[in-house]
Amino acid sequence: MSWSFSIGSISGIRIRIHLTFALFFIWIGAAFWNEGGMAAMANGLAYILLLFLCVVLHEFGHILTARRFGSQTLDVVLLPIGGVARMKCIPEKPGQELAVALAGPGVNLVIAAVLFILLGSQTIMQDVAQPAKNVSLLSQLAVANIALAVFNLVPAFPMDGGRALRACLSYRMDRAAATKLATRIGHILAFGFGLFGFVSGYPLLMLVALFVFMGASAENNSTQLHQLARRLRVSDAMITQFSTLPVTSRIADAVALLIHSTQHDIPIVDGVGKPIGLLTRARLLRALHDLGADGQVADVMRTDVPTVSDRAELEDALRLMDEENFPAVMVADQRGHLIGMVTLENLDQMLLLARLQPRE
């Protein structure tokens, strides 16, 4: 189940709205309605829409800059706490990463500058001093864009300012070390956000804190994993102790295997042991519900999961899983027989082990 739905696309990049953002939108509408009826609600929603248009433009600041450096973008998701562009292979050169990170807040500053010129800075300054409901929409928007730029530049990785910080640190140390340091700073700032949000009663700030905290950990993990994978081959990391099922098996056979083993993904093989599909636990559970125990695994297995050589570089396998969202890759020997599996869960575990054993 996906928590976001598409609302269209701009130059090939899909814009998606997260369910929580839709609820947030309704909530804001209701709050304005409560305060001043229909007119206030229309005004309030128009403001929020314009604000999120600015957020989308901010994301496109990142996206178009990244595209210049050869990076593709999958989509943009709008959350109540901002927008997130999911990119494929974010540029890793410090200068390029810095440009991509700063392009987003840069867009907001440009929008604010244009509004300041159009409205005149005096008008805006006078507006800001008035109670909120007398202020013109565009004045509010100008101020909000400055706030957006400033807030995003807080050096809390993985926010824009934190990415810029990592890029700057990368000039002086390797990328993994720079990410680790930026992550630590991000964690401290997130903790500060959370505490401030809690004490002052800003639940949204607490959400941002959680998002920053978990985001920093996830990105740090991913960076360290790629760093580790660069030095290894698939055979160093693959699971070799696992069971397979023949393609003629029933769902019941897969259920028995799931119960009596510790495996979550079951490779499906043909008569001579060549891989032809992968039955993930999620698929198996759905199939059990939909087809019952007598269904055929051949009807529900994923057939798009790639097979790689055991002598391939681990980094390449990891990249495949990351970018194409594969839960695992299967590993075959030169004759095409299945000899292993690489899963994200096991790679994470390997990273944990590698961290504890620095002298290897």
Next chain:
Amino acid sequence: MSWSFSIGSISGIRIRIHLTFALFFIWIGAAFWNEGGMAAMANGLAYILLLFLCVVLHEFGHILTARRFGSQTLDVVLLPIGGVARMKCIPEKPGQELAVALAGPGVNLVIAAVLFILLGSQTIMQDVAQPAKNVSLLSQLAVANIALAVFNLVPAFPMDGGRALRACLSYRMDRAAATKLATRIGHILAFGFGLFGFVSGYPLLMLVALFVFMGASAENNSTQLHQLARRLRVSDAMITQFSTLPVTSRIADAVALLIHSTQHDIPIVDGVGKPIGLLTRARLLRALHDLGADGQVADVMRTDVPTVSDRAELEDALRLMDEENFPAVMVADQRGHLIGMVTLENLDQMLLLARLQPRE
């Protein structure tokens, strides 16, 4: 690492304070200090201490009632959102469960009644109408105890009112079905708490909502699992596809097994295949850090993990794991040779599969 520390024991039951509660206490102290200096802080902290004494008495209401029905209590943990008594084999008879659930709020009502008699209800009523800082400590406490009783009686499983609800439902349906229904009601109420806390800016209520939501799910899961386990033997649920290591192995061997398999717990066996210990992943990680790859598994394995017969009832194995906090049990045949393992993770998965396949 444990997040709570002991502050003493009453009639053999250890009282523990959770770290977050200690932080909460400091925060409250600082807030009172800010508001009215030293005197306000002393007064505020005295109030909080008395209030949490009432919370402890509330828990002992549950504990002493449960003890009459033969149930043991492990300890009481104080959290910022209240106290939790961890009991061994909570009575399952509806009448007994109802009595245990109501005894806690009952204690608060008794405390309130005693204070009303001591102070006179008129004094308390007059006090309540005044601004908070003029109200006597004991008046505040009387009102707080009523609030505690009422709040705990909200029928949001696993709060006291929710437990009472389950007990009442258990008169009319089986315990698993009653738990399921109580859990659903608990989830809905928790969602309501959370939304209200978010909209009105009460972060503590959002924490309570999270606690109720996750608590309801966890207890429901546990109840359904026990229900399922009653119909099965250990052999129906045990993992049979796993690897073992000889007791002479090094940490490095265990690390290799962890990387190249999907197993998290490694049984350690003697020369003829009889189980003598279990190396859990947590222990292995700690050992790798402390001893390095050359350490011996024999020095770090758990030797207290029990071995059961494959023909034992699954319910008995589950009870062992639950009550003694074993991560797994090992399974041996009649000659004492290791033939399987039962882990909580796999049992949870079995429950998931059983739910999807009601016609089995």
